[in-house]
Amino acid sequence: MRLEHIxxxxxxxxxxxxxFLVIGLLIGVATVVTLLSLTDALGRRAQNELENFGxxxxxxxxxxxxxxxxxxxxxxxxxxxxxxxxxxxxxxxxDIPNRRNVATIGPKVLGAVEIExxxxxxxxxxxxxxxxxxxxxxxxxxxIEKGNELVVGDSVAKRFNLNMGDILQVNGHDYTVVGLLAxxxxxxxxxxxxxxxxxxxxxxxxxxxxxxxxxxLCHDCPVDDMVNQLQQALPGTDVQAVQQVVKxxxxxxxxFRLFAWGVAVTVVIIGALLVFVTMMGAISERTREIGIFRxxxxxxxxVLHMVLMEAAIVSTLSGVLGYLVGVGATLVALPLLEGGKxxxxxxxxxxxxxxxxxxxxxxxxxxxxxxRASRLEPSEALRAL
Amino acid sequence: xxxxxxDKVHKNYINGADCVIALNKLxxxxxxxxxxxxxxxxxxxxSTLLSVLGALASPSSGSVTVDGxxxxxxxxxxxxxxxxxxxxFIFQSHNLIPYLNALENVMLPLAVTRFSADEKRRRANDMxxxxxxxxxxxxxxxxxxxxxxxxxxxxxxxxxxxxxxLADEPxxxxxxxxxxxxxxxxxxxxxxxxxxxxxxxxxxxxxxxDRTVYLRDGQVEKDVQxxxxxxxxxx
Numbered sequence: 004m005r006l007e008h009i010x011x012x013x014x015x016x017x018x019x020x021x022x023f024l025v026i027g028l029l030i031g032v033a034t035v036v037t038l039l040s041l042t043d044a045l046g047r048r049a050q051n052e053l054e055n056f057g058x059x060x061x062x063x064x065x066x067x068x069x070x071x072x073x074x075x076x077x078x079x080x081x082x083x084x085x086x087x088x089x090x091x092x093x094x095x096x097x098d099i100p101n102r103r104n105v106a107t108i109g110p111k112v113l114g115a116v117e118i119e120x121x122x123x124x125x126x127x128x129x130x131x132x133x134x135x136x137x138x139x140x141x142x143x144x145x146x147i148e149k150g151n152e153l154v155v156g157d158s159v160a161k162r163f164n165l166n167m168g169d170i171l172q173v174n175g176h177d178y179t180v181v182g183l184l185a186x187x188x189x190x191x192x193x194x195x196x197x198x199x200x201x202x203x204x205x206x207x208x209x210x211x212x213x214x215x216x217x218x219x220l221c222h223d224c225p226v227d228d229m230v231n232q233l234q235q236a237l238p239g240t241d242v243q244a245v246q247q248v249v250k251x252x253x254x255x256x257x258x259f260r261l262f263a264w265g266v267a268v269t270v271v272i273i274g275a276l277l278v279f280v281t282m283m284g285a286i287s288e289r290t291r292e293i294g295i296f297r298x299x300x301x302x303x304x305x306v307l308h309m310v311l312m313e314a315a316i317v318s319t320l321s322g323v324l325g326y327l328v329g330v331g332a333t334l335v336a337l338p339l340l341e342g343g344k345x346x347x348x349x350x351x352x353x354x355x356x357x358x359x360x361x362x363x364x365x366x367x368x369x370x371x372x373x374x375r376a377s378r379l380e381p382s383e384a385l386r387a388l
Numbered sequence: 389x390x391x392x393x394x395d396k397v398h399k400n401y402i403n404g405a406d407c408v409i410a411l412n413k414l415x416x417x418x419x420x421x422x423x424x425x426x427x428x429x430x431x432x433x434x435s436t437l438l439s440v441l442g443a444l445a446s447p448s449s450g451s452v453t454v455d456g457x458x459x460x461x462x463x464x465x466x467x468x469x470x471x472x473x474x475x476x477f478i479f480q481s482h483n484l485i486p487y488l489n490a491l492e493n494v495m496l497p498l499a500v501t502r503f504s505a506d507e508k509r510r511r512a513n514d515m516x517x518x519x520x521x522x523x524x525x526x527x528x529x530x531x532x533x534x535x536x537x538x539x540x541x542x543x544x545x546x547x548x549x550x551x552x553x554l555a556d557e558p559x560x561x562x563x564x565x566x567x568x569x570x571x572x573x574x575x576x577x578x579x580x581x582x583x584x585x586x587x588x589x590x591x592x593x594x595x596x597x598d599r600t601v602y603l604r605d606g607q608v609e610k611d612v613q614x615x616x617x618x619x620x621x622x623x
Binding site for chain 2: 004005006008009012013015016291292295296297298299300301302303304305380381382
């Protein structure tokens with residue numbers, strides 16, 4: 004016979020109260036776990052969506068001379084007669100410490116070409132990378148693949164009255180229009196888009212690129228660190244983070260997280276009050292019993308120990324069950340949100356935290372009732388004596 | 389040698405606007421091995437005396453010494469240790485824990501001791517056998533008769549082998565047969581050298597005591613040593 008034995012017997016005897024406490028705390032824990040799991044899953048989903056929304060790091064040749072505004076983004080100096088970035092150096096991006104956070108690398112070569120005596124900007128791209136970076140592009144026809152193929156911007160198509168399948172003479176060379184880019188409202192409307200290698204030859208920039216756009220997965224990486232790493236890997240270039248995009252992402256996620264935590268804290272406070280009131284009631288009900296314990300030689304600490312142990316057992320059970328119910332609720336709710344695209348990830352920190360928080364809340368809420376019980380004078384508790 | 393010494397013990401309670409004197413500078417000594425009966429009318433201070441002796445209610449003034457220990461010079465936690473090591477309580481209403489069986493109720497005082505689980509069980513077993521309940525060990529209190537519950541309470545009071553047993557009307561709620569059984573048991577314990585102080589209203593119990601103290605208004609009105617023939621006719 005130990006104190007634990009008495010506590011377990013008491014819980015078994017007062018099953019109704021124990022179940023009520025477990026359910027009360029369980030609902031609190033489950034709500035918190037559900038909210039935080041949903042926040043996490045939706046956050047990850049939003050992160051992926053946003054990362055697909057476009058580049059957030061841009062690498063340009065270092066220049067103190069001309070600047071070029073492209074796509075609303077202020078680029079580093081692009082001096083068309085000055086040096087470009089050596090394409091061979093781009094493999095160094097694979098060596099930076101945060102390489103796993105690099106989702107897409109989109110090298111581009113830019114230059115002016117002549118069509119029917121008029122100058123137009125040609126952009127050579129890696130088609131696969133570019134389509135990942137420009138998810139909003141809508142191309143009638145198909146994308147460029149290889150050889151002298153072009154996707155033409157909306158303004159260029161209208162200017163030269165181009166249709167799919169047309170043969171266009173660029174600097175005297177024949178190109179086939181395989182796709183028409185729907186109006187984007189950006190400078191992409193004024194481009195001739197060709198495969199990178201073809202454009203490099205056409206612009207006489209073999210092995211060179213004018214700029215590189217990078218989409219970084221920054222759920223758990225600081226963009227500034229990546230910028231520094233890229234800067235060191237590619238000397239002679241300017242690496243810039245598109246801060247606004249990153250900050251917007253973080254702000255949206257932070258707002259959602261803040262809301263979830265607000266609800267979580269409210270639920271935890273309600274749970275704590277429930278435990279407090281129930282334990283106070285239990286202590287009042289057990290006054291005589293506590294008097295017996297004290298009369299036969301139990302120290303105050305023994306009484307405190309028994310009440311807190313009871314709270315710890317109930318809270319631990321609530322924490323474990325609450326976590327499982329929370330995960331279950333998340334799994335049920337996720338398919339209904341975000342078209343089922345958001346997925347649940349096992350988060351051991353959340354699991355451990357949920358149980359620990361439940362125990363902590365249970366113990367803190369029971370502390371005052373436990374102290375009250377331990378301070379009961381045996382003579383007051385045992386009026387029968 | 390005196391096991392217990394009460395020196396000018398005064399105890400008063402505040403009851404609303406009134407100050408009630410429960411013990412009035414009471415002096416008393418009890419020798420080791422005594423079976424002391426405490427009698428007196430309601431409000432005479434019998435239960436208060438037992439509470440003060442049991443380190444349950446500190447006196448307003450005066451001192452209580454048990455086995456050379458100044459009981460109220462101890463801290464609250466040391467008083468708890470004192471109750472566990474020196475005292476056994478038998479309550480009028482048994483005060484068993486309803487969700488523990490007889491064996492577990494008897495083991496209750498041992499739960500906070502360092503004895504091994506086997507030793508605790510052995511002691512409780514022995515004690516229940518001694519009070520005549522070897523076949524009722526696994527019964528819950530509500531499955532036991534009043535007399536059996538009282539015997540479980542006695543076993544619980546004795547399981548720590550305390551030098552002093554305090555009993556508050558242990559036969560108060562029992563019929564004649566059960567009362568006799570309980571008193572026989574206490575007498576048996578007394579004959580084995582156990583010091584017992586028992587509060588009672590029942591004059592029939594006087595025959596069992598070897599000393600009886602009569603209280604009135606918180607003071608010793610009469611102290612009768614081993615002399616049943618000299619008992620007053622009315623209390």
